[in-house]
Every structure is written in structure tokens, then in C-alpha cells.
Amino acid sequence: MFYDLHCHTGGISRCCKAPYDKIIDMAKEYGYEGMVITNHFTEVDLNEFGEEKFVEMYIEEYNKCRAYGEKVGINVLFGAEITVSYNIDVHLVIYGVTPQFLRDNPRLPLLSQKEIYEACHKYGCLLINAHPFRLGMTIQDVNYLDGVEVNCHAKFGDCHEKELTQFAKDHGLALTCGCDYHADTRKPTGGTYLPDNILTNTDLVNYLKTSDTFHIKVDDPVTLEVYEVVAKTRM
Numbered sequence: 468m469f470y471d472l473h474c475h476t477g478g479i480s481r482c483c484k485a486p487y488d489k490i491i492d493m494a495k496e497y498g499y500e501g502m503v504i505t506n507h508f509t510e511v512d513l514n515e516f517g518e519e520k521f522v523e524m525y526i527e528e529y530n531k532c533r534a535y536g537e538k539v540g541i542n543v544l545f546g547a548e549i550t551v552s553y554n555i556d557v558h559l560v561i562y563g564v565t566p567q568f569l570r571d572n573p574r575l576p577l578l579s580q581k582e583i584y585e586a587c588h589k590y591g592c593l594l595i596n597a598h599p600f601r602l603g604m605t606i607q608d609v610n611y612l613d614g615v616e617v618n619c620h621a622k623f624g625d626c627h628e629k630e631l632t633q634f635a636k637d638h639g640l641a642l643t644c645g646c647d648y649h650a651d652t653r654k655p656t657g658g659t660y661l662p663d664n665i666l667t668n669t670d671l672v673n674y675l676k677t678s679d680t681f682h683i684k685v686d687d688p689v690t691l692e693v694y695e696v697v698a699k700t701r702m
């Protein structure tokens with residue numbers, strides 16, 4: 468099954484230019500069979516709405532996505548993209564998110580990478596460094612990462628596929644790919660191929676944790692080439 472493992476919806480991610488139903492329709496139109504909603508989860512949101520309210524808004528947006536996905540025939544899973552400030556902004560994508568995980572850990576954007584990683588593992592989630600080589604960002608401590616992401620956001624230039632594939636191999640990490648679609652760039656085409664039996668959040672986590680090989684489709688924002696990579700990253 469072909470998934471977009473990184474996308475946003477306008478109800479939570481204010482930088483996203485379209486509501487959830489348009490985003491899901493677009494994914495369906497462009498051949499995705501599944502997607503993980505990874506809306507922004509930031510300190511600014513927590514301060515603006517209050518922790519409890521923001522977490523409930525966040526869960527509600529996902530529930531709407533999931534229900535709409537069921538209606539139109541696309542499998543929608545629950546993720547998150549946490550913005551943390553460690554001298555520079557760092558974006559960390561979490562897979563396997565549950566309402567309980569967020570309700571018990573509303574202050575994720577204020578935690579260290581190690582604390583986020585430990586919270587994720589306690590709740591059966593995985594931590595992925597989103598677009599680590601994007602301008603102004605750096606890759607985080609590999610001791611507290613489950614994977615790295617090739618990100619095809621059309622506004623940010625090089626997706627660094629080659630360096631990230633090598634990095635995942637060097638460190639035995641999962642390699643993921645997502646479009647980071649915000650409805651303000653050309654249509655999404657990149658993503659990750661998953662086996663047909665990956666249907667739930669738990670399936671996705673188990674697959675990313677244990678698979679030794681990852682199959683991604685890169686939509687290179689610079690060359691505009693679309694190509695596939697099959698990378699064995701674990702011995």
C-alpha cells in the first residue's frame with residue numbers, strides 16, 4: 468500500500484491551506500491508499516488554547532480525518548509533528564499516536580529529545596527526525612531516534628535523499644518518506660510503500676521498528692524527478 472507518512476490539515480496546522488476533507492480527497496486522487504496525519508503540535512498552540520483544550524482539538528481533528536478517510540476509502544492513521552527548540556527549531560514526527568498518549572504527554576514540545584523518545588516508547592510510539600537536513604536544521608541524537616525522514620515539501624529545496632538513505636544505513640534506522648503536503652505547493656506524489664497488512668497505528672509502528680528494508684518514492688523538489696529507492700538499512 469502506498470502511504471503519505473507526513474501531511475497536515477488546516478483545522479490544526481494553520482500553515483496548511485486546506486481543510487481535512489480536501490487534503491484527503493487530494494491524496495485519494497493522487498493514488499495514495501493511506502496517509503498519516505502529522506499535524507503540527509507546538510508550544511505556541513499549547514499557550515494559545517491551553518494544554519487540555521489543544522490536545523482535545525488535536526484528537527478531534529484526527530477523528531474527523533479518520534472518519535472521512537473511511538468514507539472515501541483511504542486508510543488514515545494518527546501521527547504528530549512536534550516542534551521543539553533546541554537552540555534551533557527541530558521537527559520530530561511521532562507514529563503510533565493515541566489519544567491517551569497525547570492526554571498524558573501534552574507538554575511534548577517542552578521536553579528534551581531523550582524525554583520525548585522515552586515517552587514515545589513507553590506508549591508504543593516511534594520517534595522520527597523529520598527533514599533533518601532542511602536549511603537551518605541539524606540531525607538529532609541517533610541514540611534517541613527510530614528513524615529519519617526524506618521530506619518532499621516543494622518549498623524547501625533539496626530533500627537530501629542520498630544522505631538520509633546512507634545515514635539510515637549507517638545507524639540502522641527506519642527510512643520514511645512523506646510529502647509534508649500543505650496544499651500550497653504542487654500536488655503530492657512522494658511517499659512510502661508499506662506491505663498490504665499494515666492497517667493500524669500499531670502495525671505501522673511494528674513495521675518501522677522491525678523491517679530491515681524500506682521502499683520509498685521520492686518526489687525530488689529540485690529536479691522534479693520522481694523515483695523509487697529500496698534501501699536495506701538494518702543488518
Ligand SMILES: [Zn+2]
Binds near residue numbers: 558598
Ligand atoms: Zn516540519
Ligand SMILES: [Zn+2]
Binds near residue numbers: 473474475505548647
Ligand atoms: Zn510537516
